Amino acid sequence: DTGxxxxxxxxxxxxxQNVTFRCDPISEHNRLYWYRQTLGQGPEFLTYFQNExxxxxxxxxxDRFSAERPKGSFSTLEIQRTEQGDSAMxxxxxxxxRRLYNxxxxxxxxxxxxx
Amino acid sequence: GQQLNQSPQSxxxxxxEDVSMNCTSSSIFNTWLWYxxxxxxxxxxxxxxxxxxxxxxxxxxxxQFGITRKDSFLNISASIPSDVGIYFCAGSLFTxxxxxxxxxxxxxxxxLA
Numbered sequence: 001d002t003g004x005x006x007x008x009x010x011x012x013x014x015x016x017q018n019v020t021f022r023c024d025p026i027s028e029h030n031r032l033y034w035y036r037q038t039l040g041q042g043p044e045f046l047t048y049f050q051n052e053x054x055x056x057x058x059x060x061x062x063d064r065f066s067a068e069r070p071k072g073s074f075s076t077l078e079i080q081r082t083e084q085g086d087s088a089m090x091x092x093x094x095x096x097x098r099r100l101y102n103x104x105x106x107x108x109x110x111x112x113x114x115x
Numbered sequence: 116g117q118q119l120n121q122s123p124q125s126x127x128x129x130x131x132e133d134v135s136m137n138c139t140s141s142s143i144f145n146t147w148l149w150y151x152x153x154x155x156x157x158x159x160x161x162x163x164x165x166x167x168x169x170x171x172x173x174x175x176x177x178x179q180f181g182i183t184r185k186d187s188f189l190n191i192s193a194s195i196p197s198d199v200g201i202y203f204c205a206g207s208l209f210t211x212x213x214x215x216x217x218x219x220x221x222x223x224x225x226x227l228a
Contacts, residue, residue: 041221042219043218
């Protein structure tokens with residue numbers, strides 16, 4: 001079990017550019033979550049997938065953000081026309097849904113800095 | 116976005132001391148998770164709680180699911196320098212097939228050797 005992995009770990013971009021992050025969940029996990037974390041705050045929910053279906057999106061996820069999980073395995077999060085306010089740690093988590101039990105395991109995160 | 120209240124926000128303690136922190140919510144949850152996060156890394160799951168009143172231990176860590184289902188507590192016994200980090204609680208209510216978690220604001224722990 002290699003855990004949740006995210007790539008890249010760090011990304012520096014200029015305002016207005018597009019960025020894409022990748023998350024590889026734990027292999028048998030069917031749920032995948034994206035969170036955003038700013039300095040001094042806890043993770044804030046953005047969206048989640050069950051298999052390839054995107055089931056819920058937060059109001060934090062503006063129309064510049066899009067997430068996909070095309071084959072129910074890895075997921076990508078794209079931010080178009082980045083703004084300085086998008087600077088944050090983007091965390092991915094995965095879980096195996098079982099009745100009453102849902103432990104989420106996080107990846108190391110992607111730190112985005114928008115200049 | 117919505118975040119749960121955690122207290123204390125930060126604490127300095129001497130090595131060997133016991134630590135207590137808690138998390139409260141205005142909503143009822145049926146799952147509580149506790150995580151530890153080191154700088155620049157993702158949160159690492161410490162303890163999961165699924166039943167009101169449940170008391171669960173993981174080494175020197177003990178967590179409890181409050182009987183009102185609106186709070187949870189984490190205790191660390193005999194703290195050591197590597198306990199330094201930020202501790203987050205996360206609560207979830209399973210409704211309509213959704214397992215979305217809401218996180219607390221974090222408790223920053225510093226241990227003095």
